[in-house]
Amino acid sequence: MSERVVIVGGGVAGVSTAGALRAGGFDGDLTLVDAGEFPYDRPPLSKDFLAGTQDIKQIALKPQQWYDDQRVRLMNRTTVSALRPADGAVELVDGALLPADRVVLATGGGAARPPIPGAHSDRVHVLRTAKDADRLREALGSGARVLVVGAGLIGAEAASTAVRLGCEVVLADPVAVPLAAAIGAELADWLHGLHHRAGITTLHTGVDGFTDRPGGIEARFTDAGEPAAEPQVFDAVLLGVGMVPRTEIAQSAGLRVEGGIVVDERQLTSHPAVLAVGDPARTRRDGVLLPRTEHWEAAQHDGARAAATLLGTTPPPATAPWFWTDRHDRHVEAVGHMASAELTVVRGSYDDPAFAVFGLRDGHVVAAASVDDPMAVRAARRMIDRQVAVRAGPLADPSVNLRSLLRG
Template sequence: MSRVKRFVIVGGGLAAGKAAEELRAHGHDGPLVVIGDEQERPYVRPPLSKGYLLGKEDRESVRVHPDDWYEANEVDLMLGRSVTSIDRDGGTVTLDDGGRVPYDKLLLATGSTPRRLSVPGADLDNVLYLRRLGDSDRLKAAFTEGARIVVIGGGWIGLETAAAARTAGAHVSVVEHGELPLLKVLGREAAEVFAGLHREHGVDLRTRAGIERITASGGRADGVVLTDGTRLPADTVVVGVGITPNVRLAEEAGLEVRDGIVTDAHLRTSDEHIHAAGDVANAHHPRLGRHVRVEHWANALHQPRTAALSMLGKEAVYDRLPYFYTDQYDLGMEYTGYVEPGGYDRVVFRGARDERRFVAFWMSGRRVVAGMSVNVWDVIDPVRALVESGAQYDDAVLRDPEVPLQSLLP
């Protein structure tokens, strides 16, 4: 009779919670441990910069599972505990109190950490980052009518928090190092849409701007000085300059690490007993033919099924195209596909870009390599299918709103 296997998941976010669910759903009836360094049960992060931050969603709505799910499914949920090391030879993880937890299979869903700003004044108490529930609570309290908010970074987190602050009636400045916010992610044509959106909503958008220092009064930040000498007054400074995958455990354990924990398409690391999922996984993507690390909710939601099946010895690969979405003011957007900077020839628009109601297609030759819908709903699935098909399309057909996208599918 075979020994019952013990599975351990390190991480307390969506990927960890979903992995526990998938393991139980697909037949693992042995010991299952989830170790998270927060006191919160696993939760999803997008609402922290969207609905929860705006006060439209309550705290319980962000949980991956109801309170009693873990006990009902015999999941040993160890909250507020850190894993300090992995002993691959002994098959154990060491906790912050020196205790050891054995494993037969280990899933690393350790997520990422916000990059810290390294200028004078960056460590002041009201210089805030957004990653955890408590961070969102602090921002919500700071975003009040008339408050002066300076957001450093024009990526998704920066723009979503700026939108939330403006919606609350705050005065908002966004400082972006590049020529346009989201320029590297979306390219000029689509990035201009988001720049115009925020300016129309009263955001003071400063592009091609650098930070010299953060000034203080009474021990709290009261302004941000740009490299051109401009000083922006601030009651709160929000920093959103990217995230760094939490790879220390993997690195110290001797796993292959390269911009995240390297895995194959089954989400197996260089150790067959250890898998990785979510922000931290730099996984080989069969459709794209390369390793990619995706810092978005959809990966944390869907990769755990592949990881769980693989941990159980069942055949599974992760080949879903990257997907992300955003909600800012009255703009809702969905994007699918993968385009590196310089990896496309042009962007074809269907609809009214000036009215922010359109579908955009990133083209490489006559192939659609990515697509985005803005305030146009129920089209992202056919857009994904166009990308997955690898078929060739004329720009005129993609541009014509009278031609249903479904009719273009092979």
């Protein structure tokens, strides 16, 4: 067993790796290096933290005492600039070498900034860090006109928070029904419709460019929209158009990087002393590169798997992918791969306060998504993991207890 493990990155993936290592009995030196102020959680950045109802201390991943108790040497505000596996070390930006027998890369990613002309303006924001959220919150005063570009998870949540803060919000996306692949077209359409009902103007268009004007920023839209949107002036713009995995140090160390740091199912990279977890990791399974997951729980599970690999124990079994999103006071959860479903059934109705959609294939649940009904998704996850045979009729009937269907 290695004596010195260095984890690069203090997001949920890095902190979970540290916790799982100690829980699994790792007794060696454990160092967590993070470029930020201290390890905090990101999902609140588009929700309560952006709204100002949670502060930075409340979104800490762990209290300081936890690092002391777990004997994790936490190096905040410190950046790893290079991997030196041949020297058994990582190099810090000041040139210092930190001894490391094994390294776990948990470097996350940065907000994507597509090369849209004028996007360098101070009025154009992204949302990945607490500082980004602080800066954006300042721009979201009541009555501010805000353009959110991208209606995926982060854009939709930030738009919802902005409207809650009293802003006038326009949400633009060239995709007609965002999230359709993840939760199914019908539910995605319903969810997108919530924006309109909350007073947000949704535009089916991309953005071509920005120009700073006195007192605002003008956005020009691509002509893909129907009808084509006229240029408009906003107080602020948020680009919520995705994430770019942070792979530089992996790449310069010669590790295999293809749209992410390539790992096997044990989180091992192409170098045996280096593992990768969380948003930047991309799993290769049976010779096929899977898409990056970019969700909170997946990052946490990666940490548990990496710890098992380092400890030489059996990794926890893989479970169906899961994520949640909150918008307009509705809580959405999704599990599995809805795009692979050949049939969807609604349990309840879209008018109910809570309902769920199940995706079926060959008589088995392959995915589910719920609105304010997390228990339905929890049951669906068990059905997927246990490959339980189910019929559409009982699934769709809210009077049938889902637990009774778990027996198959």
